[in-house]
Amino acid sequence: MSEKPLHVIVIGAGLAGLTIAQGLKKNGVSHVIVDRETAPRGRNWGITLSWADPLFEKLLPPELYTTLQACQPDKDLTAEAAGQKGILIRDGSTGKAMTEAHMPLIRRMQIQKTKKHLAQGLNIKYGKKLTDITTDDSGVTAHFEDGTSETGNVVIGADGGASRVRRWLLGEVADQEVMPYAFMNFPFTLPAEKAVWLDKEMNPNVDASAHPKNMYIGLFLLDKPIQEKPETWIFYLLTTWPLTTREDFENTENRLERLRARMDGWADPYKSVVEWLPDDIPIGKDQLRIWHTKPWDNHGGKVTLAGDAAHSMTFHRGQGGNLAIKDADEFVTQMIAVQEGKLSPGEALKQYDEGVVERGKEVAISTAQTDAFHDYANFKESPVFKMGIRPAGGK
Numbered sequence: 001m002s003e004k005p006l007h008v009i010v011i012g013a014g015l016a017g018l019t020i021a022q023g024l025k026k027n028g029v030s031h032v033i034v035d036r037e038t039a040p041r042g043r044n045w046g047i048t049l050s051w052a053d054p055l056f057e058k059l060l061p062p063e064l065y066t067t068l069q070a071c072q073p074d075k076d077l078t079a080e081a082a083g084q085k086g087i088l089i090r091d092g093s094t095g096k097a098m099t100e101a102h103m104p105l106i107r108r109m110q111i112q113k114t115k116k117h118l119a120q121g122l123n124i125k126y127g128k129k130l131t132d133i134t135t136d137d138s139g140v141t142a143h144f145e146d147g148t149s150e151t152g153n154v155v156i157g158a159d160g161g162a163s164r165v166r167r168w169l170l171g172e173v174a175d176q177e178v179m180p181y182a183f184m185n186f187p188f189t190l191p192a193e194k195a196v197w198l199d200k201e202m203n204p205n206v207d208a209s210a211h212p213k214n215m216y217i218g219l220f221l222l223d224k225p226i227q228e229k230p231e232t233w234i235f236y237l238l239t240t241w242p243l244t245t246r247e248d249f250e251n252t253e254n255r256l257e258r259l260r261a262r263m264d265g266w267a268d269p270y271k272s273v274v275e276w277l278p279d280d281i282p283i284g285k286d287q288l289r290i291w292h293t294k295p296w297d298n299h300g301g302k303v304t305l306a307g308d309a310a311h312s313m314t315f316h317r318g319q320g321g322n323l324a325i326k327d328a329d330e331f332v333t334q335m336i337a338v339q340e341g342k343l344s345p346g347e348a349l350k351q352y353d354e355g356v357v358e359r360g361k362e363v364a365i366s367t368a369q370t371d372a373f374h375d376y377a378n379f380k381e382s383p384v385f386k387m388g389i390r391p392a393g394g395k
């Protein structure tokens with residue numbers, strides 16, 4: 001058993017780290033949570049929280065769980081009504097449904113609002129960029145760029161797809177892979193009449209499409225800042241296609257031009273939306289990066305990973321956020337067992353790591369889904385047709 005009282009150091013205040021910290025706090029486990037950022041990052045999107053919703057309820061204090069609707073792009077849509085609408089995948093050339101997946105509950109959660117919501121009640125230390133980790137017989141120390149450090153018994157790296165903790169654990173084996181697809185993710189608004197049209201036309205959770213020319217477009221709502229003013233509603237568009245041209249390989253700045261050049265043969269709502277975008281709409285540089293989970297040595301129960309740090313995947317099957325919450329639940333359960341003296345940190349993290357590595361198989365499944373969105377002839381053989389958005393399994 002651990003000689004010192006349990007103290008957990010959570011690196012990263014994203015979905016995974018915040019959920020872990022909330023779960024540890026709810027169960028009286030001593031912890032600290034740090035993040036390198038000093039201000040929220042610009043990038044925003046929504047996640048479809050489906051099968052992990054009951055785990056969220058278990059981990060969050062009731063006052064945060066019962067007010068989660070505030071994080072939705074559309075605050076008026078209940079999780080039950082959203083579940084009935086399900087997610088929609090269309091043929092991009094006709095606009096007709098190819099498949100729909102339904103769940104009893106679906107919550108669309110805007111990631112920036114969710115992070116702000118989940119940060120409530122936590123004492124997050126911002127501006128702490130992890131640079132190194134050291135271990136000795138008595139515990140583990142996380143070192144930060146500003147010269148400070150935190151010491152405890154367990155470090156959990158919830159520091160995202162390019163995780164520093166993962167690099168410390170695995171060296172070059174931790175390197176992400178860049179997938180050979182162009183990727184764009186950008187928000188937009190529309191004049192009131194057009195915004196109302198799109199809002200009615202599209203599925204309120206996920207409106208994604210595969211086009212026979214082997215291209216993906218998804219349309220989503222990001223926010224309705226003023227319900228009665230449709231011109232304020234913010235939507236966003238995700239698109240991916242295989243890299244073929246020099247400009248795509250170089251990811252040149254003329255992104256809207258490159259997207260528009262591929263829109264012949266597209267049906268509504270995608271066709272009209274891309275036509276209506278302002279010519280000067282900012283579209284940032286992006287790439288699809290993944291990391292296939294490989295086992296790590298947790299240094300006798302001192303260092304482990306969660307969320308995108310443990311399994312970074314593409315968004316095409318909507319699993320990354322759900323798995324981050326599953327990791328949080330499994331980790332908190334193990335830490336409670338350590339706190340109660342039922343397991344040593346070594347035993348607890350052995351069990352946790354086995355589960356997280358098993359769940360990492362989703363990276364390959366999501367990758368197969370990404371490839372399938374760009375292989376129209378075989379699209380109906382893909383995971384979303386066979387499994388919907390259900391979890392792949394694992395502990």
Ligand SMILES: Cc1cc2nc3c(=O)[nH]c(=O)nc-3n(C[C@H](O)[C@H](O)[C@H](O)COP(=O)(O)OP(=O)(O)OC[C@H]3O[C@@H](n4cnc5c(N)ncnc54)[C@H](O)[C@@H]3O)c2cc1C
Pocket residue numbers: 011012013014015016017034035036037045046047048049111128129130131158159160161163164185238306307308309315317318319320321322323324
């Ligand atoms: C466009 C898009 C759509 C998606 N759609 C869905 C969906 O529908 N359903 C779903 O389940 N998932 C979805 N996902 C995936 C989901 O958003 C992620 O899996 C989830 O947000 C990952 O959370 P995280 O906490 O693991 O990582 P992050 O949110 O990346 O958080 C990591 C945190 O660690 C901090 N950090 C990084 N390095 C350091 C360091 N050295 N020191 C200290 N702090 C550090 C960062 O500042 C950050 O705050 C989508 C993702 C994208 C991009």
